[in-house]
Amino acid sequence: MKENQYKQALQSALRLALDFLDRLDEDPVDVSLSYEELKSLWQWELPTEGMKPEAVVEEVNLSARPGLKLNQSGRFFSWVIGGSHPSAVAVDWLTAVWDQNAGLYAGTPSSSIVEEIAGSWLKQLLHLPEKASFAFVTGCQMANFVCINVARNHLFRQVGWDFETHGFYGAPKMRVICGDAKHNTITRALRMLGFGSEAVVNIPTDEKGTISVDALRQEFVRDSTSPTMVLLQAGEIHTGAFDDFKSIIPIAHQHNAWVHIDGAFGLWANANPKYAHYLEGAEDADSWATDGHKWLNVPYDSGFAFTAHPSSHFQAMTNNADYLSYNEQARDQYNWNPELSRRARGFTTYATIKELGVRGIADLVDRCCVHASAIVEGIGALPNALILSHPIINQGLLRFVHPNTPEDELSNDIFTLAVIEAINKTGEALFQPSTFKGRKCMRVSVSGWRTSDDDVHRTIAAARLAIEKVGRQVNEKN
Numbered sequence: 001m002k003e004n005q006y007k008q009a010l011q012s013a014l015r016l017a018l019d020f021l022d023r024l025d026e027d028p029v030d031v032s033l034s035y036e037e038l039k040s041l042w043q044w045e046l047p048t049e050g051m052k053p054e055a056v057v058e059e060v061n062l063s064a065r066p067g068l069k070l071n072q073s074g075r076f077f078s079w080v081i082g083g084s085h086p087s088a089v090a091v092d093w094l095t096a097v098w099d100q101n102a103g104l105y106a107g108t109p110s111s112s113i114v115e116e117i118a119g120s121w122l123k124q125l126l127h128l129p130e131k132a133s134f135a136f137v138t139g140c141q142m143a144n145f146v147c148i149n150v151a152r153n154h155l156f157r158q159v160g161w162d163f164e165t166h167g168f169y170g171a172p173k174m175r176v177i178c179g180d181a182k183h184n185t186i187t188r189a190l191r192m193l194g195f196g197s198e199a200v201v202n203i204p205t206d207e208k209g210t211i212s213v214d215a216l217r218q219e220f221v222r223d224s225t226s227p228t229m230v231l232l233q234a235g236e237i238h239t240g241a242f243d244d245f246k247s248i249i250p251i252a253h254q255h256n257a258w259v260h261i262d263g264a265f266g267l268w269a270n271a272n273p274k275y276a277h278y279l280e281g282a283e284d285a286d287s288w289a290t291d292g293h294k295w296l297n298v299p300y301d302s303g304f305a306f307t308a309h310p311s312s313h314f315q316a317m318t319n320n321a322d323y324l325s326y327n328e329q330a331r332d333q334y335n336w337n338p339e340l341s342r343r344a345r346g347f348t349t350y351a352t353i354k355e356l357g358v359r360g361i362a363d364l365v366d367r368c369c370v371h372a373s374a375i376v377e378g379i380g381a382l383p384n385a386l387i388l389s390h391p392i393i394n395q396g397l398l399r400f401v402h403p404n405t406p407e408d409e410l411s412n413d414i415f416t417l418a419v420i421e422a423i424n425k426t427g428e429a430l431f432q433p434s435t436f437k438g439r440k441c442m443r444v445s446v447s448g449w450r451t452s453d454d455d456v457h458r459t460i461a462a463a464r465l466a467i468e469k470v471g472r473q474v475n476e477k478n
């Protein structure tokens with residue numbers, strides 16, 4: 001047998017990967033080196049000569065490790081970033097070894113079949129219509145892109161305009177209605193799809209970031225005829241709040257509007273009956289976007305687009321060519337996706353759902369919500385801490401109040417940022433600052449499967465020390 005040229009490189013990768021994972025409880029969650037220091041760890045000159053694969057693996061590991069944030073840790077609460085489940089990581093390695101081009105069935109039958117199965121499982125888990133079409137994409141950005149693309153062409157067809165043939169030139173005006181707290185990836189998807197800001201009507205949102213139903217109704221009174229898409233949200237990025245699908249979707253449908261739901265993480269509330277009421281009515285939408293790499297804890301890149309209009313989805317995305325072979329029976333992914341050549345994304349999702357089962361996924365959702373509440377309430381009970389938003393699901397907001405000038409919101413902003421920095425510097429936990437409704441705040445985002453009660457206690461203890469430390473520094477300055 002020919003010598004296996006992968007063996008030593010893969011063995012090195014396994015050893016280094018296990019070392020990384022074994023140290024997750026001890027290593028600092030944040031990166032402590034500066035940009036200049038991190039840059040200096042890499043070779044910048046173009047290599048003239050090659051080197052042995054296992055040596056490359058060792059060197060890449062050495063250069064990269066100090067600049068890695070520990071997303072996989074149970075104390076990573078910065079952005080909605082999950083870890084990855086063991087079976088999914090291992091299957092992701094296999095996916096790389098198999099190196100399949102999952103653009104079409106003929107390229108790799110197994111990659112196509114596994115997406116068919118995983119797509120059907122996802123629809124069941126997320127309570128979406130059985131007949132919904134789907135696409136496995138790189139993330140929720142592209143899931144929003146695919147859904148809005150399908151929506152645009154479908155809506156134009158409804159008013160007799162064939163967008164696939166004529167494009168925007170001479171097309172009737174289309175309106176996009178969304179909340180002013182929409183995710184930035186919606187704005188970018190719209191931009192990529194030819195909608196400038198003038199096409200967008202931003203509806204005001206409440207203190208949780210959800211759309212005012214009355215204002216939306218008024219907008220349809222103002223203009224009841226333009227082809228319209230309504231972009232709603234399941235899981236506002238700061239508060240985790242849900243738009244009122246039950247009220248809004250029937251209003252939009254009365255006006256033949258297309259309703260899309262960006263549920264990057266919030267759609268997963270449907271995987272646990274305890275939280276599913278937040279999504280009441282969402283099953284009547286026309287499209288849904290979500291992520292695998294957030295709450296399901298599938299490795300990157302993994303997002304899912306679904307639509308209730310398979311023929312419109314197919315028509316908007318299909319991209320056949322003479323040299324490709326179209327399969328009548330099986331799923332050709334390029335008919336649903338924005339890419340042709342692509343990674344075989346279905347395997348990791350399939351593996352994760354197999355590893356957890358419906359019960360394990362429900363438990364994951366619940367655990368994250370319970371831990372988010374425990375962190376927000378635990379830190380919120382500390383001196384100089386203020387809860388801005390109790391978690392509805394797995395997102396909450398805290399603010400820190402200046403010990404000497406608590407009435408001055410500007411010094412509270414500065415104090416909040418200083419406390420977040422001090423917590424992150426401990427290496428015990430990682431949080432992200434943000435601004436919500438004009439005030440600086442600390443986002444508490446719990447999406448990782450590893451977070452335990454112990455992680456919650458360690459985090460609250462680190463926050464206590466950080467608040468005390470920043471408080472002392474403030475007093476020393478005065």
Ligand SMILES: Cc1ncc(COP(=O)(O)O)c(C=O)c1O
Pocket residue numbers: 080138139140141142183185235236237262263264265291303
């Ligand atoms: C509500 C919402 N929509 C869309 C996205 C974009 O998802 P991705 O980063 O997977 O493209 C995010 C990411 O945080 C999100 O929270």
